[in-house]
Amino acid sequence: MKLSKKSEYGLRALLELTQFYGKETLQRQQIAARQHIPVEFLEQILLALKRAGLLASRRGMKGGYTLIKSPDEITLGQVIRILDGPLAPISCVSKTAYQKCSDCPYASKPHCPLQDAMGEVRNAIADILDHYTLKDFAFGHRKG
Amino acid sequence: MKLSKKSEYGLRALLELTQFYGKETLQRQQIAARQHIPVEFLEQILLALKRAGLLASRRGMKGGYTLIKSPDEITLGQVIRILDGPLAPISCVSKTAYQKCSDCPYASKPHCPLQDAMGEVRNAIADILDHYTLKDFAFGHRKG
DNA sequence: AGAAAGTTGACTGACTCACTCGGAATTGCG
């Protein structure tokens, strides 16, 4: 039940990018320095987020990265799925990456206890993370 | 955000033991066969659950494992913590195994966005798993 | 042209996961 460093760094990088949304582009180095992230590792994270359509970048001098979508249209759930894969604790309860469990003795039965329990967990996680936007994340969460 | 095979097998084994609670002791082989679990791997899982005080065992012929506590006093959360460690996605929001994050730039600040978000997630997971008993698990969950 | 940035793919060392094995200790039965 663990969040990888990759996702953690990715989220922290987006925190910076959100703060400068609409103002400046940020360079790897700046983000890395402000958030204490190894710069080469950060790079491949930023690239993944770019390929997924969240970021744009410009090369060369004065280059850098920018958020390409509004911070209230990006959720933590999206980001984690990009960097870590599905949120579900077991793949037979994933909605975005469902896979039938192969050797489970309940595969043929009408219902599986593990699926019931883990389905609840996955929904609880997704409910939070898919409604938690970068804006909430960077400027304080809505509730309260 | 993934449940290990170890926990999955452990939970499925306890499903069997719950069904025979107060009736018979079950042997590794029987559990392994009924739940399609590699028997030597199952063994070390059962041992861990025994050391944690959930199971008792008897050696030799006619030996086997029994649940030592009532199925409505054991929660899925307990089991997963024994086999997989803390439920929290990052250790700085764990209640059972808290660890200060070392290089986080928010460590000194009054609050950390990542902690806010992941704290919510950890609470949601724990709320479910710490109230989901083996009895619920084996015989159908309370709600509804 | 040349410096500064991003891009790409490969590489690495440490670690974890999911088992597997061998052997010792315990128990039941004849």
Add this chain to the structure above:
DNA sequence: CGCAATTCCGAGTGAGTCAGTCAACTTTCT
């Protein structure tokens, strides 16, 4: 007692993942 059946325990293993690192290349600005 002797033997078989069972649990107990520690160590080992092969594949894969995690968390970076590196070198070489392309693009852009001055």
